[in-house]
Amino acid sequence: MSPAAKDRLIAVVSPVVALVMLFGLWELVIKVRNIKELILPAPSDILIQAWRTRGTLMEYVMFTGKEAMVGLVAAVCVSLFLAMLIHGNETLSSLGAGLAGAGRALPTIVLYPVVTVFLGTTSTAVIVIIAITLVPLLFGYVLTGLTMRSDLDDLMHVAGADGWQKFSLVRVPMALPYIVTGLRTALPLAVISAIVAEYFGGSTHTLGAFIRLQAGQLHTLDLWAAIVFACLLGVLAFVVGDLLERAALRRRGDSPVLL
Amino acid sequence: MADAGAALAAPPHGGVGSVAKPATSGAAASRSRRITAAWGRALLYALLFVLAICALWELAKVVTQTNDQLMPHSWDIVKQLGEPATRGETWFQYLAGNWVITLRNALVGFAVGSLGGLLLGIAIARNRLVGAALLPITTLMQTIPIVAIGPALVLFLGTGWVTKAFIAAFLTFFPVTVATAKGIAQTSSDSVDLMRVCAAGPLQTLVKMQLPSALPMIFVGLETAAGMAVIGAIVAELPFGTKDGLGATILTSWQFYTIEPTPLYLAAVASCALGAFVVFSVRAVRTLIPAAETQGSTR
Amino acid sequence: GSSDESVGADGKPLTKVRLNLSWVDQAEYAGWYVADKKGYFEEEGIDIEITPGGPDVNTMQILEAGTVDIAMNSYGAQLAAREQGADLVTIAPAFERAANILVYFADKPELADPKNWKGKKVSLWGGWNATFAATLGKNGLSLDDVEVSNQSFDMTNFVKEGVDLADAMVYNEWAQAISGADGRELAFYDYNKAGTATLEQNLVAKREYIEKNPELIKGFLKASMKGWMDVREDPDLGVKTTLEIGTALPEKFQDWQVNEINKMIWPSTAGLFAVTDEIWKQNESILYENEVIKKPVDHDAAVDMSFRDEVAKELEAEGFDLTGADFKPKEIDPYTYFKD
Amino acid sequence: MSQSTVTTPPAAVVSPPVGLAARGVNRAFTVKGKELVALQDVDLEIAKGEFVSIIGPSGCGKSTLLRIFADLLPVTSGTPVVDGVTPQLAREDRRLGVVFQSANLMPWRSVLRNVALPLEVMGRSKAGREKTAAELLKMVGLEGYEKHLPRQLSGGMQQRVAIARALSTDPKVLLMDEPFGALDEITRERLNQELMEIWARLNPTVLFITHSIPEAVYLSNRVVVMAARPGRVVEVVDVDLPQPRTPEMRDAPEFHAIEARIRHLLATGGH
Amino acid sequence: MSQSTVTTPPAAVVSPPVGLAARGVNRAFTVKGKELVALQDVDLEIAKGEFVSIIGPSGCGKSTLLRIFADLLPVTSGTPVVDGVTPQLAREDRRLGVVFQSANLMPWRSVLRNVALPLEVMGRSKAGREKTAAELLKMVGLEGYEKHLPRQLSGGMQQRVAIARALSTDPKVLLMDEPFGALDEITRERLNQELMEIWARLNPTVLFITHSIPEAVYLSNRVVVMAARPGRVVEVVDVDLPQPRTPEMRDAPEFHAIEARIRHLLATGGH
Numbered sequence A: 001m002s003p004a005a006k007d008r009l010i011a012v013v014s015p016v017v018a019l020v021m022l023f024g025l026w027e028l029v030i031k032v033r034n035i036k037e038l039i040l041p042a043p044s045d046i047l048i049q050a051w052r053t054r055g056t057l058m059e060y061v062m063f064t065g066k067e068a069m070v071g072l073v074a075a076v077c078v079s080l081f082l083a084m085l086i087h088g089n090e091t092l093s094s095l096g097a098g099l100a101g102a103g104r105a106l107p108t109i110v111l112y113p114v115v116t117v118f119l120g121t122t123s124t125a126v127i128v129i130i131a132i133t134l135v136p137l138l139f140g141y142v143l144t145g146l147t148m149r150s151d152l153d154d155l156m157h158v159a160g161a162d163g164w165q166k167f168s169l170v171r172v173p174m175a176l177p178y179i180v181t182g183l184r185t186a187l188p189l190a191v192i193s194a195i196v197a198e199y200f201g202g203s204t205h206t207l208g209a210f211i212r213l214q215a216g217q218l219h220t221l222d223l224w225a226a227i228v229f230a231c232l233l234g235v236l237a238f239v240v241g242d243l244l245e246r247a248a249l250r251r252r253g254d255s256p257v258l259l
Numbered sequence B: 001m002a003d004a005g006a007a008l009a010a011p012p013h014g015g016v017g018s019v020a021k022p023a024t025s026g027a028a029a030s031r032s033r034r035i036t037a038a039w040g041r042a043l044l045y046a047l048l049f050v051l052a053i054c055a056l057w058e059l060a061k062v063v064t065q066t067n068d069q070l071m072p073h074s075w076d077i078v079k080q081l082g083e084p085a086t087r088g089e090t091w092f093q094y095l096a097g098n099w100v101i102t103l104r105n106a107l108v109g110f111a112v113g114s115l116g117g118l119l120l121g122i123a124i125a126r127n128r129l130v131g132a133a134l135l136p137i138t139t140l141m142q143t144i145p146i147v148a149i150g151p152a153l154v155l156f157l158g159t160g161w162v163t164k165a166f167i168a169a170f171l172t173f174f175p176v177t178v179a180t181a182k183g184i185a186q187t188s189s190d191s192v193d194l195m196r197v198c199a200a201g202p203l204q205t206l207v208k209m210q211l212p213s214a215l216p217m218i219f220v221g222l223e224t225a226a227g228m229a230v231i232g233a234i235v236a237e238l239p240f241g242t243k244d245g246l247g248a249t250i251l252t253s254w255q256f257y258t259i260e261p262t263p264l265y266l267a268a269v270a271s272c273a274l275g276a277f278v279v280f281s282v283r284a285v286r287t288l289i290p291a292a293e294t295q296g297s298t299r
Numbered sequence C: 001g002s003s004d005e006s007v008g009a010d011g012k013p014l015t016k017v018r019l020n021l022s023w024v025d026q027a028e029y030a031g032w033y034v035a036d037k038k039g040y041f042e043e044e045g046i047d048i049e050i051t052p053g054g055p056d057v058n059t060m061q062i063l064e065a066g067t068v069d070i071a072m073n074s075y076g077a078q079l080a081a082r083e084q085g086a087d088l089v090t091i092a093p094a095f096e097r098a099a100n101i102l103v104y105f106a107d108k109p110e111l112a113d114p115k116n117w118k119g120k121k122v123s124l125w126g127g128w129n130a131t132f133a134a135t136l137g138k139n140g141l142s143l144d145d146v147e148v149s150n151q152s153f154d155m156t157n158f159v160k161e162g163v164d165l166a167d168a169m170v171y172n173e174w175a176q177a178i179s180g181a182d183g184r185e186l187a188f189y190d191y192n193k194a195g196t197a198t199l200e201q202n203l204v205a206k207r208e209y210i211e212k213n214p215e216l217i218k219g220f221l222k223a224s225m226k227g228w229m230d231v232r233e234d235p236d237l238g239v240k241t242t243l244e245i246g247t248a249l250p251e252k253f254q255d256w257q258v259n260e261i262n263k264m265i266w267p268s269t270a271g272l273f274a275v276t277d278e279i280w281k282q283n284e285s286i287l288y289e290n291e292v293i294k295k296p297v298d299h300d301a302a303v304d305m306s307f308r309d310e311v312a313k314e315l316e317a318e319g320f321d322l323t324g325a326d327f328k329p330k331e332i333d334p335y336t337y338f339k340d
Numbered sequence D, E: 001m002s003q004s005t006v007t008t009p010p011a012a013v014v015s016p017p018v019g020l021a022a023r024g025v026n027r028a029f030t031v032k033g034k035e036l037v038a039l040q041d042v043d044l045e046i047a048k049g050e051f052v053s054i055i056g057p058s059g060c061g062k063s064t065l066l067r068i069f070a071d072l073l074p075v076t077s078g079t080p081v082v083d084g085v086t087p088q089l090a091r092e093d094r095r096l097g098v099v100f101q102s103a104n105l106m107p108w109r110s111v112l113r114n115v116a117l118p119l120e121v122m123g124r125s126k127a128g129r130e131k132t133a134a135e136l137l138k139m140v141g142l143e144g145y146e147k148h149l150p151r152q153l154s155g156g157m158q159q160r161v162a163i164a165r166a167l168s169t170d171p172k173v174l175l176m177d178e179p180f181g182a183l184d185e186i187t188r189e190r191l192n193q194e195l196m197e198i199w200a201r202l203n204p205t206v207l208f209i210t211h212s213i214p215e216a217v218y219l220s221n222r223v224v225v226m227a228a229r230p231g232r233v234v235e236v237v238d239v240d241l242p243q244p245r246t247p248e249m250r251d252a253p254e255f256h257a258i259e260a261r262i263r264h265l266l267a268t269g270g271h
Ligand SMILES: Nc1ncnc2c1ncn2[C@@H]1O[C@H](COP(=O)(O)OP(=O)(O)OP(=O)(O)O)[C@@H](O)[C@H]1O
Pocket: B017, B019, D029, D030, D031, D036, D037, D038, D056, D057, D058, D059, D060, D061, D062, D063, D064, D065, D231, E184
């Protein structure tokens, strides 16, 4: 076997083996220690239940996914707008970068009660929370990207380009890897934020609310089945983000920005 | 997710006018100056941030014509700090006490999670098989909505501070793991070759070269993790039954919001201050470690 | 396990007993705080540890996991847990009366009749409530006919008319809603009057624990009952002790709440920590007939009042008044009391 | 402005044909409160069509001077002249082309579209600019690579693209900052040769910064030797070798003599 | 192993004193399924104490050869010899020093502690290794900079530190991969001079990779000219200039003759 093929095999087989081992261990502990379903169900039962209720759960996944997407899009728009507004000014940019850094340190989920005060425990509140969580992150990436300097700026200057040409022909394409990396980072975060926010209130036709409902009713199997779907949604977000980044960067042979 | 982007203060390609620093003789003096500057900047940002939020708040209040019950004036929220809480202490003292408790939970979780992340990160970076097996799983773990398995955690760890610290650790773990693995993997191959030519063993290469080289990256991860640890500690206090901590303060003041709205805002602000404090502390620690401050090795 | 031992003030060894409340710390639990403060638990050889509950603390699950020894919850929740295979036993109902109501704005009088709830928005804690489900069932509706949402921790959403009906306790959220309603008049649907109310604050323990520690159970009940009788005699002590717990509770609110809680208990028809057989039967049929639980209740397996009855006898012998027949609550109007 | 153009001929017409000139140019930077003199009293006259190289130690202000000519940096005092006018006018009139050490191509654009960039900025039609770009690519020997992405090209080829791009607006003045600094010796000499041919054909004024003495000597009519701290011109060395240059000249004693002279100036800073 | 040492003298003793040798060395890489011959049948003998440079176009396998000698890369076939033994033995016995194009200093360590790194790895005591490091820093002309951090030094100074570090274990063989490639001409010539002096003093076997023809000629006893695709040795040029070399020699006709010869070999690939 060629080394490359061997690498690919390892990349696929080893996580599968590790996962199977993990679930096997879990199953074993449940069986050996005779742990009641009320406390922690066995993975096999969870998977069966997840499959059985996939119809309803998929409905919730769609709804939660939609909330996450709307929140993300809102955050992207706000971030782009703000960054575009200030990227030309050095003082404002460094101030903005500092604030974005500080903003990322804030546990935005604690603003949930405050947001519900204004918007009620609605889907909108969930979306706003997601957006508040993501804006500092995305804004930071976009701003960093837009304020990147290179010889290309000088080149454009010498070529007599105007402000808009410099922005659209150099700034935006230069910022693209940062924007894409920001998106990649924000995607799974949007999903997690959505579920957490839903959990504390909001429409019941969502994963977070369903999880809470099942917990309240002691339906542990349904609870864990919903968690499985929540993880699937998270993984989906992760994979989509990863593919997006790869696709965007492959086009130009760049490597991802690590921030 | 090395979303770890909190390192925005230092764009990777050195932003505007990256000119090599001229040689300074007093390294110690410049370092202490740098640290003071860093803290000064942090405080300035915090102040600006708070002022900006207050201004926006008042503006929104005027524009939407919202009453004082829903949207108390920012100065009334500040005034609440001096009002007595239930045991005779002021709200400031009451918040401070709970702030410290949540800080402790967050720090314990942060410490445990960081250590775990560091070890796993090393394992992943140094062993291809381990990396291939564990990286996807840690990624998967990260997608678990921790609030959802919270109730199950309570069953094993109780409703005490251990659960809170555990959740903080769980959220800390992932960014540190990824940052460590990436940091080590990114050590310049020349540096690793150098160690090999010196006939250094794997452990020496790790300790003397790879880990210090990875430190800037690790600190990016630690900064993200610090924020996550605080989020974890607070969120863990929200639904799992606890008397103390900012999460409990949020819950009680939330419950009585329609009667007295200001405490909820105070609790939220205190939580944000805690997040900022922990993250900036990590940044401060970074400025104390030469290897963490310098990116990569010299050209 | 209950083997944790410590030593009391007088050198007597104490055994740790962990009690999980059904909600966050507030005057609702004044009796236990007072009993702890006055040393009644210590007298019984108990080192009590009281942990609060909350909207997402599932006390029955925690109890089954062995994280606590005694937990509070509604009868419906206990029976649901029993159906899941957990052998949990009620050792006493703490409050004789039920306090759960559904609030709505008085200018929507049609909401007084459950038949008109079809298509309305209702918010419930945890998105589910056995009593509510039973009430729907009784009126020929099901959960699918109403739009249920999770009720968060405050009443703002209701006040802003995000929903038509909202879960409330008469001793808590009812006043919150009034405060937030900005002078608009409120009304509530009373499960008691509708005949679908069920017991809300039962003290529950694992059978295994009860069988191993009968003395602890008795000691716990005795101290608790003494605490509640103190609160009846001296409501201000209840308020003061609750505030000392240290949560950020508005004093006036706790003052009102203690009075309302006393009304849940006193005067006591069957004596403190007990209800009549009729109430038990009524509860069990409401829950079963409205399909909140699937099988008829085996009362003797779910409830064991023997400890309480023994303790009651002892207390009466010591001259304690377990009925509070002449209890007179204060008259406090929540519409005006919190305004200043 | 427009009035003076009508009544008297512009300055550029009365003075001798100036390709590039620095007259008493000074430039200082303030770094952390301290004044750093990057250029001190630089006087330089380069005739139209001349090829002049600058050589000097790192930090002597070579790039600073070039950036002043490119209107990327203002002077502290003195007068820079580009193609008879101010750098700003020259730039706005698109009489300038620049090439930097890194090819600085847009990695997301094809080679052709990279070369066409300045024309795109000028607003030239798509068809027109692509035709010009294709011709330029042919000139730098990259016919057939139009659709390639920059990363599919070697370093030397990328630098050729950068040169083609700089030439696209048919500039009167070409400013090159160590364009071949990152290439290996052989590629470098080959590109030197090509640059010579392009210069002979289009005859722009060229200011060429390099660290390589043979390269400077081989390419230039004159070599400006600079020294650092403060950045200044030490001497301008004439290269009296026949045009066009041929590779054999590199082995000629005259060549070595000029090399030696420059090496000496560099080592001593003119003292 | 130890037994054979006792009964028969090791191979290195019977053969002539070999500093570095490649005997029929081949090295191929598989890149995207395709075989890429980086080194083909390389035969090379370098005596102990000799200074040999390698020059050749980018990608001709210079670094690959050096990495094989440094035991950083195995051969596909053939025998590399380092100081009379296998690369692995030589490395484990700490007879090797390497310098790369980037100084590769640890930015968080002082200059002194950077130089002392290999000794620290060896387990030498702190006092002992810092004494050696200080002496080496003096030798490379960096006395007084012991406590500085790398970033406070210029590029040339950083490269001096890297050389001091490579010398710290008193290696028999010094492998240098374009150590001065990133420096400007003047700094480079100064460092060439210093390297000459160090070599004269310590007399290690040196394999020096460069892209600069004058540098290769100036420094070496012999210059190995390589060609690419497949990577191979074209010719080994003897540099018959007296030792020690002096800066004036750069202007001597003999020097230029050798330069011209190498330039020719590079341009034609030996044909
Ligand atoms: N924007 C700037 N701000 C501050 N100092 C600067 C700036 N640009 C250049 N300098 C300083 O001016 C001096 C000259 O710099 P310049 O880049 O012109 O040198 P150079 O001759 O091009 O060097 P090299 O050969 O390394 O490219 C240096 O000391 C440099 O640090």
